[in-house]
Amino acid sequence: ERPAVGLRLVVHPDDAALQxxxxxxxxxxxxLGPRGLLALEPGVYRIVLTRPGFxxxxxxxxxxxxxxxIHVTLNAVE
Numbered sequence: 001e002r003p004a005v006g007l008r009l010v011v012h013p014d015d016a017a018l019q020x021x022x023x024x025x026x027x028x029x030x031x032l033g034p035r036g037l038l039a040l041e042p043g044v045y046r047i048v049l050t051r052p053g054f055x056x057x058x059x060x061x062x063x064x065x066x067x068x069x070i071h072v073t074l075n076a077v078e
Contacts, residue, residue: 005039005040005041005042005063005064005065005067006037006038006039006040006063006067007020007037007038007040007045007047007061007063007070008032008035008036008037008038008067008068008069008070009028009032009036009038009047009069009070009072010036010069010070010071010072011028011049011071011072011073011074012072012073012074013051013054013074014027014028014029015027015028015029015051016028016049016050016051016054016057016074017049017050017051018031018038018047018048018049019046019047019048019049019050020038020040020045020046020047021045021046022046025038028049036069037067040063041063042063042064042065043062043063044060044061044062044063045060045061045063046058046059046060047059047060047061049072049074051074053076053077054074054075054076054077055074055075055076055077057072057074
């Protein structure tokens with residue numbers, strides 16, 4: 001069995017919409033598997049998190065065998 005490789009996210013609020021390389025995955029809470037992991041091949045991905053009333057979060061993330069979670073808190077729009 002191949003080791004799990006992918007994107008591990010901890011996002012607040014967890015109903016923020018997840019996009020990876022322009023593909024919509026829906027809310028983070030349902031897009032990630034039971035281990036909080038979105039299975040992806042190793043590489044660099046453009047991650048976008050959006051939620052109405054909150055600032056959009058964007059980053060380029062390198063996915064490899066290190067499964068350290070990325071913690072993101074979206075800030076409410078003033």
